Amino acid sequence: MKTMDNYPTHELGGILYRSGHVSPFGATILYENAINFSVFSKHATSCELVLYHRGEEEPFAVIPFSEEFRIGNVYSMIVYGLDYEELEYGYRFDGPIDPQGGHRFDYRKTLLDPYAKMVAGRERWGELPASGREFVHRGKVIPEDFDWETDKPLELPLRDLVIYEAHVRGLTMGAESGVKYKGSFAGLVEKIPYLKELGVNCVELLPIFEFDELENNRVVDGERLVNYWGYSTVDFFAPKAGYAASSMRGLASEELKNTIKQFHRSGIEVMLDVVFNHTAEGNEKGPCISFRGIDNKTYYLLTPEGYYYNFSGCGNTMNCNNAVVRNFILDCLRYWVSVYHIDGFRFDLASILSRDANGAPMSSPPVLESLAQDPVLGKTKLIAEAWDAGGLYQVGSFPAWGRWAEWNGKYRDCLRRFLKGEAECGPEMLMRIQGSPDLYANRNAEASINFVTCHDGFTLNDLVSYNDKHNEGNGEANCDGANDNNSWNCGVEGVTDDAEVNALRVRQIKNAVALLLLSRGVPMILAGDEFRNSQGGNNNAYCQDNAISWLDWGDLERNRSTFEFFKRMIELRKAHPVLRRAQFYSGVNSSGYPEVSFHGERAWVFDAMNPFHTFGFMFAETVADHGAEQDCFIYCGVNTYWEERTLELPIVPAGMQWRKVAYTFEEENYEEAAAESPIALMPRSLMVLVAKR
Amino acid sequence: MLEIKKEIEGATVTLSLGGRVDVSSSAMLDEALQSLSADVETVVLDAANLEYISSAGLRVLLRGAKKMRAQGALYTIRNMTPVVQDALEMTGMMALFDEE
Numbered sequence: 052m053k054t055m056d057n058y059p060t061h062e063l064g065g066i067l068y069r070s071g072h073v074s075p076f077g078a079t080i081l082y083e084n085a086i087n088f089s090v091f092s093k094h095a096t097s098c099e100l101v102l103y104h105r106g107e108e109e110p111f112a113v114i115p116f117s118e119e120f121r122i123g124n125v126y127s128m129i130v131y132g133l134d135y136e137e138l139e140y141g142y143r144f145d146g147p148i149d150p151q152g153g154h155r156f157d158y159r160k161t162l163l164d165p166y167a168k169m170v171a172g173r174e175r176w177g178e179l180p181a182s183g184r185e186f187v188h189r190g191k192v193i194p195e196d197f198d199w200e201t202d203k204p205l206e207l208p209l210r211d212l213v214i215y216e217a218h219v220r221g222l223t224m225g226a227e228s229g230v231k232y233k234g235s236f237a238g239l240v241e242k243i244p245y246l247k248e249l250g251v252n253c254v255e256l257l258p259i260f261e262f263d264e265l266e267n268n269r270v271v272d273g274e275r276l277v278n279y280w281g282y283s284t285v286d287f288f289a290p291k292a293g294y295a296a297s298s299m300r301g302l303a304s305e306e307l308k309n310t311i312k313q314f315h316r317s318g319i320e321v322m323l324d325v326v327f328n329h330t331a332e333g334n335e336k337g338p339c340i341s342f343r344g345i346d347n348k349t350y351y352l353l354t355p356e357g358y359y360y361n362f363s364g365c366g367n368t369m370n371c372n373n374a375v376v377r378n379f380i381l382d383c384l385r386y387w388v389s390v391y392h393i394d395g396f397r398f399d400l401a402s403i404l405s406r407d408a409n410g411a412p413m414s415s416p417p418v419l420e421s422l423a424q425d426p427v428l429g430k431t432k433l434i435a436e437a438w439d440a441g442g443l444y445q446v447g448s449f450p451a452w453g454r455w456a457e458w459n460g461k462y463r464d465c466l467r468r469f470l471k472g473e474a475e476c477g478p479e480m481l482m483r484i485q486g487s488p489d490l491y492a493n494r495n496a497e498a499s500i501n502f503v504t505c506h507d508g509f510t511l512n513d514l515v516s517y518n519d520k521h522n523e524g525n526g527e528a529n530c531d532g533a534n535d536n537n538s539w540n541c542g543v544e545g546v547t548d549d550a551e552v553n554a555l556r557v558r559q560i561k562n563a564v565a566l567l568l569l570s571r572g573v574p575m576i577l578a579g580d581e582f583r584n585s586q587g588g589n590n591n592a593y594c595q596d597n598a599i600s601w602l603d604w605g606d607l608e609r610n611r612s613t614f615e616f617f618k619r620m621i622e623l624r625k626a627h628p629v630l631r632r633a634q635f636y637s638g639v640n641s642s643g644y645p646e647v648s649f650h651g652e653r654a655w656v657f658d659a660m661n662p663f664h665t666f667g668f669m670f671a672e673t674v675a676d677h678g679a680e681q682d683c684f685i686y687c688g689v690n691t692y693w694e695e696r697t698l699e700l701p702i703v704p705a706g707m708q709w710r711k712v713a714y715t716f717e718e719e720n721y722e723e724a725a726a727e728s729p730i731a732l733m734p735r736s737l738m739v740l741v742a743k744r
Numbered sequence: 745m746l747e748i749k750k751e752i753e754g755a756t757v758t759l760s761l762g763g764r765v766d767v768s769s770s771a772m773l774d775e776a777l778q779s780l781s782a783d784v785e786t787v788v789l790d791a792a793n794l795e796y797i798s799s800a801g802l803r804v805l806l807r808g809a810k811k812m813r814a815q816g817a818l819y820t821i822r823n824m825t826p827v828v829q830d831a832l833e834m835t836g837m838m839a840l841f842d843e844e
Contacts, residue, residue: 084767134766134767134768135767136766136767136798136799136800137767193799194799194800194803196803198806231833232833232834235834236834237833237834240836295834296830296834297830297831297834297835300796300797300798300827300831301798301799302798302799302802302831302834302835304799305799305802305835305836305837306834306835309834309835309836309837312836313836
């Protein structure tokens, strides 16, 4: 059937067009080279569609939206005879030039469509624009279909995840990564067998929405520094073209979709780190890329004088609870879930999403509720970084509607301090091991994303190798990055050939990951920690697109025992559902024992209220309560003291025998062995035992 | 520009492709694949002179694979240049093709 869409009504310089569909926003291929364009602006007075042939500086057509093409605050148009693979487009808006009133229109600027599905011109990572030319971000049109076969988001229970936080480029750019398509989505696919061997079942990717890596690029000590992490979004609907090995062939979207499909086939979810708190347009002095010139007052939080509020620490703050922006965020995430099959999102500085138009925190922020209740996102994981740069800290109190989980910063801080010997953190550690019921009493342990390290801060190796940050390479006189790291260098600052120090570092790493994987809640590992990847003490490598940030895969063979230990701990967690139980329960279960219990040097005798360095904790797991393969007990003896300590093992039912399954003091941990009570724990070591029939 | 040379030998059809498959030429390859008779048992795409394949071109190859699968025909590709081979690898499309 031919619809009215087939009949152009207007012509300009040989280009045929007509009024379009207001929905969906963005540029959509209708049929046979006809494309529908639709864009919103509340405060603009007029709008033009600007069309370019690929890579050309001057447009081949500028088509004004005539008055009959505007419905409400939406401009829409169908244009015919376009080759979508060779097309780039943008918009020009006119409107009040009134910064104090919140408007920053500039009819001379060609602006990026906020709904553009791909951005042109940045196919090659880090390629500087030709000198003297201001780079203009233009949209590209892509078909959205893909041969997914039976794939869809995996919907693994959150409590069962072991999350692996990775940077698309950093994971495989290293010289020894052994992949063909280095630094790309396709390169991730090549690492799937490795990730399966490690045992993780979710990768969380640092931002992959199009950003400008050249933003604030500079040369320090001969090294070009760029926005490597990408927490500065240019286009929320477009994958970062420079992350696709096939970008120059126009296949970035297909490459990413295939990457996600291959992860899913291997039972691994894909989660994205998303940054809705601000955009790459910065403050008043920043570039005019998109939102600022389309409808500044709608998209940003502005002071009464028309300046940008800066709760993000990055110059501007998105007006997330504005009804239009809220829908924009929803549209974006629905798109990523439905078109790219993304399994979940981690929201950077998510507390900004709880602020109102004046920046004040709200008790029931509409955008967070909308995300929690959205039909398309109904099974999508939602994880908040529950703080912002404006001083809002909501760990344990983030508005959740039973849906939101949080990066548990308190878990990280407590575990770090306890491990380096701060006995006063002992009582809090008991909460953290149980999934932080003190923080999430109204929810469950799934709300707690537990971690020791993440991209932001020291790697795990550096956490045990450096007392202080070493960010000189960032060119900011070592003033950037956190000062409060709760790190301990084990006696020598940085790399050393002191065998004793190195052995202690390995032990501390293993202690940390054992506690992480034996804690209730959802563990997250930073990529490379499993083989002691180092950033040379840089705890803020956001700008280092080089060996500082790229994983050094040569470390994998050099630190095989650490890798094997990680693998073993992940296996142990997967084998024991009691460790992954979401419900806070520590009472007596069908074993006749408390499900979670704590022990001192004598079993069952423990002062949980006062500081301690040494303790044991035990989980009682049963077939009846947890669907386990067989009834068993898991005991972990922890000694963070600098001298040897002994711990008495709890008596287990007749016929059961304690067996040591891991001991961080031993270089190798592969042989299980029968263990008798009491166990001796060497300084700063941890032993895991399992008792079964 | 796309050139397609078709050779038939029994139940085997070889399509030798030269030039580029993009939006403007993809319909031509689509027609060549979709019009193959249901009796064809093996389709060989000879890509020795294929310089470039775009997103639209990959969709046509996919449609070809769906048709060949439905009629139980072998669907193979040979003599790919590195450019074309990489494009198929990076997008997971090598899996569309049977081994010869």
